Amino acid sequence: MSRKEEKWELRLYVAGKTPKSVTALTNLKKYCETHLKGLYTIEVIDLLIQPQLAEGDQIFAIPTLVRKVPEPIRKIIGDLSNEEKVLVGLDIRPVKQK
Amino acid sequence: MKSIVKTKTGISGLDEITEGGLPQGRPTLVCGGPGCGKTLLAIEFIVKGATLYNEPGVFMTFEEKAEELAANVASLGFDLEKLVKNKKLRLDYVQIDRTEIEETGEYDLDGLFIRLEHAIDSIGAKRVVLDTIENLFAGLTNEGILRAELRRLFQWLKNKRVTAIITGEKGDGTLTRHGLEEYVSDCVMLLDHRIINQVSTRRMRIVKYRGSHHGTNEYPFLIDEEGITVFPVTSLKLDKDVSTKRISTGVASLDKMFGGKGFFRGSSILVSGTSGTGKSSIAAYFADANCRRKEKCLFVALEESPKQIIRNMKSIGLDLDRHVKSGLLEFQSFRPGLHGLEMHLASLYKMVRKFKPQSVVVDPVTNLVSVGLLTEVNAMLLRLIDFMQSEGITLMLTALNSGSTEHLDENVSSLVDAWILVRDLESDGERNRAIYIMKSRGMPHSNEVREFLITSKGLDLVEVYRGPTGVLVGSARKAKMKEEMAFAKKNHRNLLNKPAKKIQE
Numbered sequence: 001m002s003r004k005e006e007k008w009e010l011r012l013y014v015a016g017k018t019p020k021s022v023t024a025l026t027n028l029k030k031y032c033e034t035h036l037k038g039l040y041t042i043e044v045i046d047l048l049i050q051p052q053l054a055e056g057d058q059i060f061a062i063p064t065l066v067r068k069v070p071e072p073i074r075k076i077i078g079d080l081s082n083e084e085k086v087l088v089g090l091d092i093r094p095v096k097q098k
Numbered sequence: 099m100k101s102i103v104k105t106k107t108g109i110s111g112l113d114e115i116t117e118g119g120l121p122q123g124r125p126t127l128v129c130g131g132p133g134c135g136k137t138l139l140a141i142e143f144i145v146k147g148a149t150l151y152n153e154p155g156v157f158m159t160f161e162e163k164a165e166e167l168a169a170n171v172a173s174l175g176f177d178l179e180k181l182v183k184n185k186k187l188r189l190d191y192v193q194i195d196r197t198e199i200e201e202t203g204e205y206d207l208d209g210l211f212i213r214l215e216h217a218i219d220s221i222g223a224k225r226v227v228l229d230t231i232e233n234l235f236a237g238l239t240n241e242g243i244l245r246a247e248l249r250r251l252f253q254w255l256k257n258k259r260v261t262a263i264i265t266g267e268k269g270d271g272t273l274t275r276h277g278l279e280e281y282v283s284d285c286v287m288l289l290d291h292r293i294i295n296q297v298s299t300r301r302m303r304i305v306k307y308r309g310s311h312h313g314t315n316e317y318p319f320l321i322d323e324e325g326i327t328v329f330p331v332t333s334l335k336l337d338k339d340v341s342t343k344r345i346s347t348g349v350a351s352l353d354k355m356f357g358g359k360g361f362f363r364g365s366s367i368l369v370s371g372t373s374g375t376g377k378s379s380i381a382a383y384f385a386d387a388n389c390r391r392k393e394k395c396l397f398v399a400l401e402e403s404p405k406q407i408i409r410n411m412k413s414i415g416l417d418l419d420r421h422v423k424s425g426l427l428e429f430q431s432f433r434p435g436l437h438g439l440e441m442h443l444a445s446l447y448k449m450v451r452k453f454k455p456q457s458v459v460v461d462p463v464t465n466l467v468s469v470g471l472l473t474e475v476n477a478m479l480l481r482l483i484d485f486m487q488s489e490g491i492t493l494m495l496t497a498l499n500s501g502s503t504e505h506l507d508e509n510v511s512s513l514v515d516a517w518i519l520v521r522d523l524e525s526d527g528e529r530n531r532a533i534y535i536m537k538s539r540g541m542p543h544s545n546e547v548r549e550f551l552i553t554s555k556g557l558d559l560v561e562v563y564r565g566p567t568g569v570l571v572g573s574a575r576k577a578k579m580k581e582e583m584a585f586a587k588k589n590h591r592n593l594l595n596k597p598a599k600k601i602q603e
Contacts (some may be wrong), residue, residue, distance in 0.1 A: 015208040021204075047209060049215035054209050058193045062208035074198055077238075081203035088201030095247070 007030075008040040009069040010090075013054070015047045015062045020079045024063040035092050040055040065090075102309040105225070105261040108146025109139065109327030115313040116304060122283055125255050125262040127282040129274045130289030132578075135300060135321055136265040138174075139289070140227040141167070143263055143324045145176045147225045148186035155225035156188045156217045156260075160233035174325050186270040188217045195238030199544035201239055207247040217258060226255065226262040232276050252281045265326055273305065284308045290316070294471070297438040302328060316441040323496060329481060330519030340364065343458075345492060349380070351559035352518075355415045355535055361516060362540065363456075364490045366483045368510055370497040371520030375531050376470045376552050377496040378402070380518070381459045382418060383557055384494050388413040389421035393456040396449060397429050404429035415556040425592045428453050434465045439478045442466065447485060457492040463510070464498040483513050520550060523571050530572040533559060549575065 012028060014021035025044060032040045047054050047062070057066050061077040067090050076089040087094055104118035113119050120126045120143075128136050137159075144155035159167060167189065173276040190213060218226065230337035231248070238244055255262050256413055264282055266274030273279045279286055286305040291298065301316040319328040344359035353360045367384075369377045383399075388395040399407055407429070408418050421427035430449055434442065450458065460482075466475050479495070485491040497510065511517045517536040522529055533550040535543045548559040549571045563570040563578050570578050 015212060018208070020204050028158060032551070036294060047212045048174065049211045054213040055190060058195075059209040060192055060194070060207055060213065060234075061205045061210070062212075063205060064209060072198070074200070076200040078201050078205040079203035085202040095457060 006039060007069060008036050008067070008090075008092075009043070010040060010045060011043045011045060011057070011066040011068055013045050013047060013057070013059045013064045013066065018062075021063050023081065024065070024077040027083075027086070030064060031083060031086055031092075035087065035094055067091075070087075105147075106151060107143050108150045108327050109142050109328065110320070111317070112302075112326070112531070114315055115328060116285075116307065117311055117313075120261055120263070121310070122259075123256065123259040124263050125252050125264050125282045126267055126285040126287065126442045127264050127268040127274070127278055128287045129268050129279070129290065131268045131291065134268075134289040134291045135163070135319075135326065136289055137167075138171070138230050138321060139326055140229050140263045140265055141171050141176065142174075144187060144227055145171075145178075145181065146148070148181050153224035154186045154221040155227065156190065156214065156221070156223045157229070158190045158192060158214060158217070158226045158488070159227075159229045160192050160194065161230055162191070163193075164191045166559075167191075174323060176325075182184065188221050188223065190214075192219050194233060196237050205240075205243065207234075207244075211251065214280065215258070224260060226260045227265070228262065229265045230267060231264055232266055232274065232278065234511055235276050242482060243556075248278070248574065249281050263551075277503055285310075289319075294438075297435070298385055299382055299440060300360040300436045318443075320440050320444045323440075327439065327447075329443060341490065346392070347380075347386045347555045348383035348385075349559065350379075351548070352533075352557075355546070355548065355559070356516070356538055356544045359541075361492060363492055364487060365515035365539075366486060366493040366495070367516045367518065368495050368497060368514040369518045369520065370499050370511075372522055374501050375520035375522060376557070377520060378407070378461050379411070379414060379552055379557060380553070381461045381494055381496050382407065382416055382518070385457070385459050386418060386421065386455045388492075389424075389426040392426065393455060394425075395421075395426060395427050396455040396458045398446065398449075398458065398460045399429055399431035400434050400460070401462055413554065415554055422497060428455070439466060441475055443478050443481060446482065450485075450489065450491065455491060457494070458486060458494075459494045461496045462498050463495040471528065473507075479510050480513055503506050511536065525571070526574050528572045528574075532562070532571060 012025060014024070028042060032042065035038060045053055047059070063077070063079060065076045067074040072088070074089055074091065076086055078085050103122040104120060105122040106113050106119040109596065128139055130136050134445060138507060141157060144157050147153040162170070178187060178189065182189060192210065214226070217223065234244055235241065249311065258312055261448060264278060266278045269275035273286065275290065285307045288303045288305050290301045300319050302319050303316045304312040317328050319326055341363040343363040344361065346360040347353050347356065347364050369380050371377050385397050386393045409424070411418050422429065426506070427463050445596070463479065466478070483493060495510065495514070516538040519534055519536050521532045523532045531550040532547050534547045547569065549562045551558045563575045565578065
């Protein structure tokens with residue numbers, strides 16, 4: 001299976017350490033550890049520090065998770081509290097059901 | 099008490115009807131249906147701000163890509179790329195693609211705020227446009243969050259002290275589809291584009307303007323190669339300067355009827371009459387008189403082509419061609435049905451501003467009725483007369499009287515300073531013309547009816563015969579005059595003869 005070679009580059013856009021951002025990051029880490037262990041990188045971008053990056057990825061809501069790789073780009077906005085929606089949104093096949 | 103501070107939009111006419119511009123440091127809502135010119139108004143606000151008032155602006159679009167927008171407004175002579183390069187403008191396209199976005203849980207629009215703030219701060223923007231922020235509603239499903247965030251956004255804009263325009267699509271029975279008017283309450287403008295008799299007319303109205311007077315009418319506006327022009331009826335104040343100088347009508351005997359000196363300079367004159375009574379000829383002679391004084395005259399021909407007019411006037415002894423060649427006379431002819439009334443008015447304004455004539459002739463103004471309703475034509479004429487008066491231009495309008503347009507010259511006549519009426523008199527198998535002055539403000543004028551002659555040598559007015567048998571014109575007058583002449587001669591001879599006899603005696 002080609003799954004082993006797949007690398008997942010995820011970017012999480014936040015604006016400061018708000019409760020929503022913290023929740024989103026915690027949730028994201030949890031899902032990745034469960035379903036994509038060793039296959040992912042998470043880059044957290046704080047727009048309060050780097051506001052110029054918001055335009056490039058078309059960010060308007062916070063927090064926004066962007067799947068850069070594999071293509072095509074997918075976006076999930078919100079605190080990622082619904083695991084199923086996040087997995088569907090990112091197109092990740094859950095490990096447990098395999 | 100401190101009154102509200104305003105920011106000039108730089109859009110021609112809009113600053114007049116808002117009495118100085120949009121509320122400074124506050125958001126203004128501009129709404130209207132598709133294709134009504136919202137985006138254009140917004141972009142012109144930004145461009146004029148950057149070019150005329152040195153106020154940089156941010157244009158955040160939710161609809162068009164920045165490149166598309168730049169291409170669309172390039173036809174109006176707005177060079178967005180140059181402004182961007184000079185840090186006078188910042189374009190930001192917020193793309194909301196429903197297909198690649200998933201929502202889960204709580205979020206806010208801080209990303210948008212950060213983008214906007216970054217854009218504003220990077221060029222020191224004083225003006226902001228959000229076009230059309232309602233597109234967020236199509237991209238995001240959580241309306242509760244969205245509404246709370248919009249409220250926060252408009253408050254944030256106020257705190258940021260930027261003058262903003264927010265555009266919104268007109269909804270069914272509401273000003274905007276998603277009720278933006280609930281959040282933006284300082285100034286609301288409604289644009290409208292409607293088709294009447296297959297001719298398009300654009301209008302705008304200030305729905306509300308908190309803390310300020312404003313015009314409440316619907317004002318026609320126009321979009322052409324120079325952007326938006328709004329036509330306010332500014333000079334309703336009636337505080338214009340007036341001249342006491344007089345200019346010739348072009349016909350010596352007509353001058354005599356106007357106290358011997360002709361019209362007031364800068365006044366407006368209406369020449370009305372039924373078909374074929376010589377209105378155009380009077381107008382042409384008036385134009386000729388202006389050119390003879392080495393003054394410029396603009397002749398707006400709505401019925402005949404310039405060549406036709408020149409040819410026809412030659413037959414009554416008038417050479418207009420030489421004035422055209424010397425550049426004193428300019429013809430502008432177009433079919434009234436070509437554009438709506440506003441377009442006509444606007445193009446007239448432009449011609450006048452460009453050519454700078456001392457006098458303008460519109461022949462015949464009644465043809466405009468074919469493109470507009472009577473009330474609209476009257477409103478347009480009022481603005482036309484006002485405009486000419488404020489520019490100090492003598493204006494001559496000709497009007498055709500017939501069943502349907504009878505009211506027009508009655509209405510127009512109250513606006514003009516002088517009114518000449520030419521009429522047909524039919525008697526003894528002849529049709530003759532009679533001319534009289536219905537009114538002429540501020541000067542003594544003749545109350546007599548004159549016979550109006552158009553000959554190969556030109557125009558002339560002769561006194562009609564008034565006798566016990568009534569008013570005689572044409573050949574009846576000539577016959578009567580001959581009769582009288584013969585009678586007088588006879589009398590004269592008798593008189594001469596009598597003393598002669600005496601001498602002989």
